[in-house]
Amino acid sequence: MKIANPRAAGRQARLAAHAFTLFALGVWAVYGLLVESYVMPGPAAVAVRLGEFVLDIHLLKHVLYTIGHILAAVVISFLIGSASALLAFYFPPSRLMVHGRLSPFLNSFSGIGWTLLAVVWFGINDFTVVFAISAVLVPFAIINMREGLDGLDADLFEMGESFTRRRFRRFLLIVIPSLYPFIFATLRISFGVAWKVALTAELLGGNTGLGYLLNLARQDFDMPLLLAVIIIIIAFVYSTDRFVFVPIQARLARHHGAG
Amino acid sequence: MARAESGAGAKRARRAHRTGRPNRFVEHIFAEGLIVAAILGWWLLSLGMPDYVMPGPLVVGEALVRLFIEPEFLGHTIWSTIRVVAAVIIAVLLGWALAQLPLRYPIAREIVHDRIKPFLNSFPSVGWAILAVIWFGTSDGSIIFVEVAILTPFCLVNISEGLKELDRELIEMGQSFTRSRWKTFFKITVPLLMPYVMAAVRIAYGVGWKIALVAELFGAETGLGFLMQRAQTLADASTVFATCFAIVLIFFAGEKLVIDPLARRFQHR
Numbered sequence: 115m116k117i118a119n120p121r122a123a124g125r126q127a128r129l130a131a132h133a134f135t136l137f138a139l140g141v142w143a144v145y146g147l148l149v150e151s152y153v154m155p156g157p158a159a160v161a162v163r164l165g166e167f168v169l170d171i172h173l174l175k176h177v178l179y180t181i182g183h184i185l186a187a188v189v190i191s192f193l194i195g196s197a198s199a200l201l202a203f204y205f206p207p208s209r210l211m212v213h214g215r216l217s218p219f220l221n222s223f224s225g226i227g228w229t230l231l232a233v234v235w236f237g238i239n240d241f242t243v244v245f246a247i248s249a250v251l252v253p254f255a256i257i258n259m260r261e262g263l264d265g266l267d268a269d270l271f272e273m274g275e276s277f278t279r280r281r282f283r284r285f286l287l288i289v290i291p292s293l294y295p296f297i298f299a300t301l302r303i304s305f306g307v308a309w310k311v312a313l314t315a316e317l318l319g320g321n322t323g324l325g326y327l328l329n330l331a332r333q334d335f336d337m338p339l340l341l342a343v344i345i346i347i348i349a350f351v352y353s354t355d356r357f358v359f360v361p362i363q364a365r366l367a368r369h370h371g372a373g
Numbered sequence: 374m375a376r377a378e379s380g381a382g383a384k385r386a387r388r389a390h391r392t393g394r395p396n397r398f399v400e401h402i403f404a405e406g407l408i409v410a411a412i413l414g415w416w417l418l419s420l421g422m423p424d425y426v427m428p429g430p431l432v433v434g435e436a437l438v439r440l441f442i443e444p445e446f447l448g449h450t451i452w453s454t455i456r457v458v459a460a461v462i463i464a465v466l467l468g469w470a471l472a473q474l475p476l477r478y479p480i481a482r483e484i485v486h487d488r489i490k491p492f493l494n495s496f497p498s499v500g501w502a503i504l505a506v507i508w509f510g511t512s513d514g515s516i517i518f519v520e521v522a523i524l525t526p527f528c529l530v531n532i533s534e535g536l537k538e539l540d541r542e543l544i545e546m547g548q549s550f551t552r553s554r555w556k557t558f559f560k561i562t563v564p565l566l567m568p569y570v571m572a573a574v575r576i577a578y579g580v581g582w583k584i585a586l587v588a589e590l591f592g593a594e595t596g597l598g599f600l601m602q603r604a605q606t607l608a609d610a611s612t613v614f615a616t617c618f619a620i621v622l623i624f625f626a627g628e629k630l631v632i633d634p635l636a637r638r639f640q641h642r
Contacts, residue, residue, distance in 0.1 A: 123479060131483035138488075153507060207396070210404040222579070222624045226586040226598070227617035230605045234426055234613075313499045314587055325499065332503045332591075344500040351495035 155338045163338035164345060177346065179322040183240065183315075184308040187247035191304060194248070195255020196297075203263045213260060221253035225311045226318065233319045240322065246315040251304045258303060262296025263289075295366050302359045309351050428611035436615035437622075446600070453589065453596040454623060456513060457581045460520030464577050465570065467521065468528025472536055486533070493526040498587050506591045516596070519588035524581055528573040535569025567639035575632050582624045 139157055146156030167173045202212035229246040236242045266289065274284040316325025324343055331340040412430050419429035428436075440446045471489060475482040501519045509515035543565065547557040589598025597616050604612035 127480050127483040130480045131487050134484040134488055207399045208403050210400040211407045215404045215407055218625075219621065222582065222621045224583055224586050224617055224620055226590070226601065227613065227620075230601065230613050231610070231617075233605075234608075234610050309495075310498050313497045314590075317499055328497075328499060328503060335507075337507070340500075340503060344497060347497050347500070348492065348495045352491050355491075355495075 152335050152337055155341065159338050160341045160345065164342040167339070167342050167346070173327070176323050176327050177350075179240075180312055180316065180324045183243045183247060183320075183323060184305065184312050186244045187251055187312070188301060188304045188308055190244065191248040191251030191255050192297075192300060195252045195300070196259045198252075198256050199259035199263055202260065212256065217253045217256045220249065221257075223249070225250040225314060229315045229319045238319055238321055240320065242319040243312065243315045243323065243325075246319060247308050247311045250311045251308060254303050254307060255300050258296055258300040259293070262293045262299075265296075266292055298362060298366055302355075302363070305354065305359075306351070309347065313347070425608040425610050428614060432611045433614040433618070436611045437618050440597075440615055440619045449596050449600045450619060450623070452513075453585055453598065454627075456516055456520065456588075456596065457578070457585050460517050460524060461574060461577045461581050463517070464521045464524035464581075465528045465532075465573050468525050468530075468573060469532050469570065471525070471529050472533040475533075476536060485529075490526060490529055493522065493529070496522070498523045498584050499590075502587055502591050505588075511591075511594060513595075516588045516593055520581060520584060523584050523588075524577045527576050527580055531573040531576060532566065532569055535566050535572075538569075539565055568636075571632070571636040571639050575628070575636065578627060578632060579624070582620055585620075 142154075143156050143158075146154050146159070151159065198212050198216060202209045225246060228249040229242070232242040232245045236245065270288055270292065271284075274288045278284060312323065313325035313328060316323035317329045318325075320326050324347060327343050328340060330336070331343065416430050419427045424432055440450055471485055475485050498519070501522045505515040505519045509518065539562065544557060544561055547561040551557060585596070586598040586601060589596040590602060593599040597620060601613055601616040604610075604616070
């Protein structure tokens, strides 16, 4: 276990990780052989179903629906959340109202609660799904944007005041650019949470999307489809984080320095 | 003198504006005003609508009181609470164990951080809920399994963050005093790590209540999730509302009465 060379140690750790992946797949395959296929189908059966899924335009359509729901909800909740955080920032008497009442309330109100209520109010449709996801995301946006606004550089602000008296110009040229890293963090967190909520919302209140498919698979005991959908979700969440958010974050960090 | 004072006052006011710390009284007027306005607006909205669409605050208030008083409902509330608490404890311990693993065996670093963590992190919670029912049937064990599966990655992330910040020199000092790994672990690592563990407990507790309903959606015959689900099929919107509020209340009570004092107790002095 004592390896002096850090690169060799890294290679060993990577090998161990690959071995672990193979081991996990192996355990799954053996377990799949031992139990009934409606309890746990083996990796091969799921891979076949996954292949069918990717080739079937009717099933793929649901992936697009889910992405649409998520994007809509992320944008809406970002706008509402930033507006609330800005209100608390520019109009200090409302601070306690936003950060002490609104955001904790929304933060602890359950997502399923919103979904079930939205089903009663708006019926089973895309609007219900987007509403429920947005309601869950708003507090995340408020908390993150507050973090950014509270950390604004007061000196930079004063400098801005000495250059122009126009508030909007200062807002556009100083506040917004200093907030870039936080805007990005908000979107990243919202996106991650949105995926989890979206499935629940679609399952209970939607007639499109991957959550709806999960529900169909559950009712039909179609385990291969169930696992195929779960694998697609994991792959999608992981790759957006790894290939979209991490590179952007690295660029932002370089641009805005360590602070 | 008076002018100097007013000058100082103006300065203070300007600073207050910049740091954003206005009059507490005015703040409270706005904050409590929002609550009053929300309840009033809700009441007005509910006037023209039937109870199964938009129950008024009074009806929901009654249902909420029932959740904490009537034995049948109180039982559901308590069951949910017990399961959340159990799941938080198990998830924190499991996340901690996973976070310690790469320190003890460096070869496991990528297994934990590049395989287990992203897998658990991106696994959909509804997916766990459905699978648990198929695998384990409807039982308390299957609900706690779902909650633990969802909460563990949060704990793992937080506690590994803490382990990264740990003061290596203190541990080395400990190792020069004793060769017993357990002794250095309990005397040095655990106390140093406690703030991060408490942060993990706090996050897990918050998320735990949010996903308790998801976990109880398919596999429960007790609990608030079951209650809410049943209320929905009976078109009993007031109970749906009341369950949501009950969770908000229990969540705040737990945080203020248990987690905040614990966190203060373990803060670094």
